[in-house]
Amino acid sequence: MKIYTTISGFFASVLLFFFTYTFVSAFQVEVSPYEISPGDAFIITVADAKTSPLPDASLNGKPFYFSSCGKDCFIAVGAVGLETKPGAYTIHVSVGEKKTNVDLVVRHTRFPTQRLTLPEERVFLSRENLKRVELEDERLKAIFETTTDRLWRGKFVLPLEHDVTTKFGTKRIINKKKISVHRGIDIKGKDGEEVRSSNSGRVVLAEELFFGGNTVILDHGQGIYTVYMHLSKFNVKHQDIVSKGDVIGFVGSTGRSSNSHLHFGVKVLNINVNPVSVVGLGL
Numbered sequence: 001m002k003i004y005t006t007i008s009g010f011f012a013s014v015l016l017f018f019f020t021y022t023f024v025s026a027f028q029v030e031v032s033p034y035e036i037s038p039g040d041a042f043i044i045t046v047a048d049a050k051t052s053p054l055p056d057a058s059l060n061g062k063p064f065y066f067s068s069c070g071k072d073c074f075i076a077v078g079a080v081g082l083e084t085k086p087g088a089y090t091i092h093v094s095v096g097e098k099k100t101n102v103d104l105v106v107r108h109t110r111f112p113t114q115r116l117t118l119p120e121e122r123v124f125l126s127r128e129n130l131k132r133v134e135l136e137d138e139r140l141k142a143i144f145e146t147t148t149d150r151l152w153r154g155k156f157v158l159p160l161e162h163d164v165t166t167k168f169g170t171k172r173i174i175n176k177k178k179i180s181v182h183r184g185i186d187i188k189g190k191d192g193e194e195v196r197s198s199n200s201g202r203v204v205l206a207e208e209l210f211f212g213g214n215t216v217i218l219d220h221g222q223g224i225y226t227v228y229m230h231l232s233k234f235n236v237k238h239q240d241i242v243s244k245g246d247v248i249g250f251v252g253s254t255g256r257s258s259n260s261h262l263h264f265g266v267k268v269l270n271i272n273v274n275p276v277s278v279v280g281l282g283l
């Protein structure tokens with residue numbers, strides 16, 4: 001009987017060891033903010049990851065990109081699209097053989113509606129302009145699908161310190177007919193005011209687009225891009241490396257715009273993200 005107890009105790013220990021090793025994570029994972037709106041960014045921080053490989057994490061099968069945030073610490077920026085349904089979502093995280101899950105809650109959010117009037121030729125496009133927009137869209141798509149090494153450092157900042165006139169996610173009814181969704185924020189600005197880089201990065205586009213007018217796109221690495229539209233003038237050119245706060249251009253009203261302002265957009269892993277949420281991340 002005593003031998004039996006010892007043997008079963010031994011097997012129980014082996015099982016417990018196996019269970020602990022396989023299913024219980026020895027690292028800490030935090031998602032911040034834990035509760036977000038559709039179109040918001042968030043950060044995943046992995047701490048006490050005492051193994052050499054970078055963590056892997058994914059949401060609905062889409063991976064995140066981690067980089068170091070100190071000893072045994074890794075950080076990744078993620079986002080959910082504007083069309084995400086409210087509810088709880090599971091992020092799967094692994095470091096080497098160890099795995100764990102963390103929850104992310106997407107809350108129900110009401111986005112505002114705005115009615116505006118624009119010149120008809122900027123709303124209903126001629127065949128020639130439609131062709132131009134299609135070609136520009138293809139180029140932008142190729143840019144945003146590319147993931148490069150991390151260039152961003154610390155927090156993202158607003159490129160212009162004025163009020164937001166049109167919020168992210170605003171449903172726009174243009175000329176009473178066409179409906180579009182605002183996938184960035186509009187910041188009030190005077191003609192010629194300086195527009196500053198939101199973080200360190202590389203200029204991957206600095207040219208005139210049909211809708212955006214004079215547009216600058218910065219690649220910050222790890223799938224994070226910032227977009228600056230309707231500029232009167234550029235202060236950078238393609239492939240320039242910029243630091244956070246560098247003047248990249250000046251406020252204007254070029255492209256599809258009815259007054260001087262800055263349209264500021266952010267892409268995270270090819271998702272249009274609310275720039276206000278990115279600026280609020282504790283990076």
Ligand SMILES: [Zn+2]
Nearest residue numbers: 184185186263
């Ligand atoms: Zn805008």
